[in-house]
Amino acid sequence: MIRRPIRRWFPLFMGPMVCAFIIGFVYPFCKGIYLSFCKFKVTSDAHFVGLENYRRAFQDASFVHSFWFTALFAVISLVLINVLAFAVAYALTQGIKGSNLYRTVFFMPNLIGGIVLGYIWSMIFDGILSRYGTSILLNTKLGFWGLIILMCWQQIGYMMIIYIAGLQAVPEDMLEAAKIDGASRWQTLWKVTIPNVMPSITICTFLSLTNGFKLFDQNLALTGGQPYTILSDGSSIKTTEMLALNILNTFYGQNANSRGTAQAKAVLFFILVATIGLLQLSANRKKEVQQ
16 A cells, blocks of 8 residues: 555656756766767767777877876875775774864865865965975976875875774674684784774775776866976876876867867776776675675
């Protein structure tokens, strides 16, 4: 008797959401894939060119450089964010005084928008580096580590909350059993705590890895991709430009005919992030099952 009213009203509630999803995501996504095979200045005047845009994307030195730069950034930020976030979460679940206040303080940077954070840290770095006669916009290594610091400062608090939830869910009887068996705190951490926190580790590594690859607004505000490097063929690349920013600069570059190439880069970008994310999830899920 209860199921019939639910089935009757189900289309009324789900219909608008499904329509919005199709209009806001499915159609633009399919349209974008089609445009990646076209040459166009405006979408209404697109001409099919096959795989030409993908060939140009792979031959673009700036795109290749931004891929390796982004990959290195994603791996290092993944390790640092999760190690530090877990360490902070572990410390704050040991019954120290003022733990709630510390949680709030660590989480607050995540509430600030990426563009704002980028400009804030840009002023901080410029104030420090100006004393040494340099700038974050003039040195690739400084720009890279500046982005790492910014990303860690913003994301550690968010990941910390997820780890705290996982640590609080560790069964007390298992911790007590380890203590009775004479296990040290370090042994308890590695043999009991971490295996039970694997679901949280899966979520945090997935989020930090995909966020690292998708980083855009902080990159735009902090370095804008600078500095430049001139290649042997006379072209230039931005040495701290990440994938998302490279796609934007390609699409809105001086050559309007490169918009098809930018769209092909966007499709490759989606495939890359989706593949890496799914592989990471699959690998971590297997560890959860083993535990």
